[in-house]
Amino acid sequence: MPSKRKKPKKKDALSNDDQLWCTEDVNIDDEGNLRIYNTYLCAAVAAAVARARAAGNNLKIVCETGGGTDREQNPQCTC
Amino acid sequence: VHLLSKNRLPGSGTVEAPTPVRGQISDGHLIRCTTNHILHLILLPTEACNFRCIYCYEDFRFSRMEPWVVRGIKALVSRRAEGLYDLWISWFGGEPLLAKGVIDDVMTHAMDQASKNSDLMLRSDMTTNAYLLSKETFLRLYALKVRRFQITLDGPEHLHDQKRVLAGGRGTFQRIWENLLGIRDTRGDFSIMLRIHVAEDNLEAMPEFVERCAETFGGDPRFEFLIRALSRYGGPNDPNLPILGPEHRDAVLTRLRQLAKDRGARLAGYPKTNYVCYAAHGNSLVVRSNGRLNKCTVALENPENQVGTIREDGRVLVDSAKLAPWMRGLMSGDATELACPMKNHVRSGAAPVTLEIPVAKR
Numbered sequence: 001m002p003s004k005r006k007k008p009k010k011k012d013a014l015s016n017d018d019q020l021w022c023t024e025d026v027n028i029d030d031e032g033n034l035r036i037y038n039t040y041l042c043a044a045v046a047a048a049v050a051r052a053r054a055a056g057n058n059l060k061i062v063c064e065t066g067g068g069t070d071r072e073q074n075p076q077c078t079c
Numbered sequence: 080v081h082l083l084s085k086n087r088l089p090g091s092g093t094v095e096a097p098t099p100v101r102g103q104i105s106d107g108h109l110i111r112c113t114t115n116h117i118l119h120l121i122l123l124p125t126e127a128c129n130f131r132c133i134y135c136y137e138d139f140r141f142s143r144m145e146p147w148v149v150r151g152i153k154a155l156v157s158r159r160a161e162g163l164y165d166l167w168i169s170w171f172g173g174e175p176l177l178a179k180g181v182i183d184d185v186m187t188h189a190m191d192q193a194s195k196n197s198d199l200m201l202r203s204d205m206t207t208n209a210y211l212l213s214k215e216t217f218l219r220l221y222a223l224k225v226r227r228f229q230i231t232l233d234g235p236e237h238l239h240d241q242k243r244v245l246a247g248g249r250g251t252f253q254r255i256w257e258n259l260l261g262i263r264d265t266r267g268d269f270s271i272m273l274r275i276h277v278a279e280d281n282l283e284a285m286p287e288f289v290e291r292c293a294e295t296f297g298g299d300p301r302f303e304f305l306i307r308a309l310s311r312y313g314g315p316n317d318p319n320l321p322i323l324g325p326e327h328r329d330a331v332l333t334r335l336r337q338l339a340k341d342r343g344a345r346l347a348g349y350p351k352t353n354y355v356c357y358a359a360h361g362n363s364l365v366v367r368s369n370g371r372l373n374k375c376t377v378a379l380e381n382p383e384n385q386v387g388t389i390r391e392d393g394r395v396l397v398d399s400a401k402l403a404p405w406m407r408g409l410m411s412g413d414a415t416e417l418a419c420p421m422k423n424h425v426r427s428g429a430a431p432v433t434l435e436i437p438v439a440k441r
Contacts, residue, residue: 026361026406027399028387031158033115034361041410045113048106 104412105353112360112409116164119363121376122152122185123171124178126368130208130251132243136314136377139173144181144368147391152366153188154393160192160199168203169357170225171376173368176211179219186223204228208243210251214261221267229305230255231274234281235288242276263299271302272347277331278309279321289335293342303347304339306332312377355417359408364395372397374405375421383424 025038036042111117126141156166166189170182186203193201204227205220212228232255233239240250262271273292277285289306296302308328311317323331336346357363358374364386365373372387372395373379383404387397404424408416415422 025399025403028361028364028395028397028402030394030396032118032155032364032395033159034113036113036361038410041113044409045109048109052106052110 103353103414104355104409104417108353108355108417109409112355112406113362115362116162117167117360117362118159118163118165119167119169119357119360120152120155121169121171121357121363121365122175122181123173123366123368123376124175124181124185126173127177128172128174128208129177129210129246130174130243131246131248133316134242134309134312134314134320136312137173137379140380141368142173143178145370148366148368148370148389149181149184151370151389151391151393152185154391155389155395156185156189156192156393158393160196163196163199166193166199166201168201170203170205170207171365172206174208174211175205176207176216179211179216182220182225183223186225190224202226208251209255209258210245212255212258212262214258214265217258217262218265221265221269226267226269227272228270229272229274230259231276232288232292233276233278233309235284235291238281238284241280259296263296263302269301271296272305273302274305274307275335276307276309277323277335279323282323282331285331285335286338289339289344290342293339293344297339297342297344300345303345304336305347306335306339308332353414353417355408356419358405359417359420361402361406361409364397374402378421381421384421 025036025041027035027037029035036045123141123144125143126137127139127143128135128137160166168185168189172178175182189201189203193199201224203223203225205225206229209228209230212230231243232252233242236250236252236256239252243251245251259271259273262269273296275285275289275292281288289304292304297304308323308331309320311320311322340346356375363374365376366389367373367379370389371385372389373384374386375381375384378384383401386401386405387395389395405420407413408418408420
């Protein structure tokens with residue numbers, strides 16, 4: 001179910017390090033889904049996903065413990 | 080970007096970003112910390128404990144998880160199951176095995192959801208003192224997919240029993256050791272992390288104890304050793320703890336780890352580089368036994384750690400102003416902020432949090 005949270009105002013997260021985070025940057029909706037509103041973080045994650053996909057990672061394989069146990073199956077795993 | 084389809088990308092979605100974020104966080108970490116295909120729930124089925132470890136930081140203020148909270152967790156799992164690839168349930172406490180019924184209830188439900196959603200991988204771990212981890216209980220947990228355990232020893236019996244005592248004061252070593260032997264003798268694919276605390280008062284006995292542990296469990300690849308210095312986590316007895324002196328701390332730990340390794344033991348996570356604490360993940364929540372939501376399992380009562388509540392229908396209410404600082408490391412890439420976002424935690428308009436805590440859980 002989509003979040004009913006109001007769309008926050010856009011801001012340039014890169015322009016002011018002192019305000020790297022504000023209350024509108026991230027939220028967890030009532031379904032427990034993370035919502036990212038911070039432009040820079042959104043872009044960084046999107047770029048990370050694109051790079052992973054380009055490298056052939058289907059992104060469906062997640063590591064058992066965060067310790068790289070799926071590395072053989074998933075050579076792109078960086079954990 | 081399908082993986083993030085539940086995250087609203089700004090603009091048209093053709094966002095350009097330079098190589099990762101500003102610091103040293105890998106693509107893999109960044110994705111895992113933000114994807115909604117992973118849900119990590121750290122559950123406290125009870126905050127009561129049968130132990131009174133001298134270094135404990137908890138105050139046992141809430142006991143067994145309220146039935147409506149259990150219903151809320153199950154409802155949340157049901158709501159999210161369809162879109163998840165990884166449902167990771169960590170049992171913490173208090174002592175989680177004092178509330179086995181809650182664990183059974185939630186895990187049975189989670190397994191049911193996993194069976195209905197072929198993409199969903201369910202995994203579960205537990206931090207337990209192991210006093211109640213009999214072979215029978217272990218096998219039940221194993222059947223419920225709880226396959227990874229962290230169990231702490233504070234040295235040989237006469238020293239362990241000075242620190243990890245029952246609420247009535249009696250020692251606990253013998254029973255834990257017997258339970259560990261029972262687990263070792265079972266078949267199955269599981270993982271036991273033996274956490275061994277080193278302090279000034281057990282230093283002399285440690286080489287022999289580590290050898291004993293390695294000889295007993297080191298040949299079994301399902302056991303791994305986490306040899307750490309005893310630390311202060313914010314408990315009332317912190318000033319009196321015999322913490323290893325900084326002048327020899329690293330050398331002592333290195334020597335003991337090498338000893339364990341030489342005796343065939345598998346070491347856990349050394350060195351732990353690029354570690355990102357679960358509290359920095361946007362898809363990880365701690366659910367307290369009274370329904371409160373936290374990010375960190377150490378500073379449980381810190382106001383900045385009270386980020387929301389779960390409701391009986393499985394919906395969660397999270398205060399975004401309190402959530403954001405926990406995830407600041409994803410932006411900065413700062414290793415300290417990623418490894419322990421509780422350190423130097425500052426919220427806009429709030430007083431800095433000065434509590435200094437180590438990276439790992441108890």
